[in-house]
Amino acid sequence: MDNALLDTLPRALAVGTPLLLACLGAILNERAGVVNLGLEGVMAVGALAAFAVAASAPDANLWLAVGAALLAGAALAGLHALATVTLRANQFVSGLALALIGTGAAGLLGKRFEGLPLFNKVPDWTVGGIALSPFTLAALGLAALLAFWLAATRTGLTLRSVGENPAAADVLGVNVGLVRVLAVLGGGALAGLAGAFLALSYRSSWADNMTAGLGWIAVALVIFVGWRPLRAVAGALFFGLLYALQFRLQGVSAVPSEVWSAMPFVLVLVVLAVAGVRGQAGDAPAALGRPYVRGER
Template identity: 80%
Template sequence: MDNIVVEALVRALAVGTPLLLASLGAIVNERSGIVNLGMEGVMAIGALAAFAVAASAPDASLWLAVLASMLAGAALCTLHALATVTLRANQFVSGLALALIGTGAAGLLGKKFEGLPLFNKVPDWTLGGFTVSPFTVVALLLAGALAFYLNATRPGLTLRSVGENPAAADVLGVNVGLVRWLGVLGGGALGGLAGAFLSLSYRSSWSDNMAGGLGWIAVALVIFVAWDPLRAVAGALFFGFLYYLQFRLQGNSPIPTEVFSAMPFVLVLVVLALAGRRGQAGSAPAGLGRAYVRGER
């Protein structure tokens, strides 16, 4: 019985890894005051960049493929930073556009990679008799590192202050625009890394709609965990367990498979409603979603 529980936790962590990485990226974005609804597109473009590099040659470096995914995610998010930080456009509209651009571009550019073999995937590690992806270990370490960075370092405090009260941070000499630019690009890099997990480790292939809605769940997960990196681990584990149940129960239950496919998205609505009832949305950074203009109140 204990082995079954541990196996379920390990599988849930594996499925929850891209959710955790993408939600950490969204936390970085939103702690700086910038809403990013485009994680679905960022994950898609990151997955494509990683697979394109890894499938280019039998001896292609997987580390280079991972780096390519992070650079691709950050590069795509430059559009979002330009629109929201520099041009002060509506952050929600820009994020939705980013999701469409990312998924559309990945689908178009990735057609030539569909069905191609991956010469070498990221090898799993064996820990305690169970196989674990290095991406999972890295995601857990990043969650702890980000929590420490935000709560115990001066740059982390600067990032949080820009998200809470950019005017006050500006008075203290903080370059609000630069901090927000870096926050958006850093979050984009983590979103791209989440995509690399999908194409290099979890599925080890490329196909259109690679993210499969995980980016949207990650955005909602940030609200559910109250913008806390350590709570994001528990949230990702919870939704990963739902996906694990979906795979285990399909074909072994009289319930139509469409019900299981919709279950994670239905649960997103439920947990967000519960978070709203608890007033959890009130813990959002005070400056979230608001463009900053020096001298305006």
């Protein structure tokens, strides 16, 4: 039993890492009142940008590859900010369009990188006898940092006030539009970082659809954890463990492999239904999904 746990835990942490990073980005967006359903596309673009830089030369700087993923994620999210904050378009429609644009563009532009080797990957670190990616440790640190920033700093309070009551924040001199744009850019950068992990550490290669629906699970995970960064750690680990178990059980169970593959997405529906019954949606920022227009109630 102990050996099975030691074998499963690293994989659960690995799968949970991109979920946690993307979820933290979504929390940052939504605490400011902006929904971004395009995390899947932003992750895909971030993964492509990171791999393209890392595979450009045998001695390519991996830090530059990570930076490229951050910039690519922020740039794509910038389109969402332009549409929803500046032009006040429907946030849900814009997010869905962003997911399609991101995954489509990554799939098309990434054709030239399929089958190419990654000369060097981000090496794992051994912590407590478990090999962990630096991305995993960074994700855990970012969760703690975001939780502290939102709860205990003036700027974090400003961002939360924009998500709860943008009119009141505006009266107090807060630039609501700027805060929301910066939150969307920051959330996009974190989703791009999640993609960089897939390309540089987890898979160390490029393949079309390498995000495999993780972005959509991250969107649901935000609701499941009640928009709280520290809860996101446990939620990401839970879904990561479910992913890891599906691979272990496929070979030893009579249940068809397609059933195990569908389990994470089925569980997303279950936890969202449970959250709705228990009133978890009541934890959502009051102005979530609503564009702000000065003078309108």
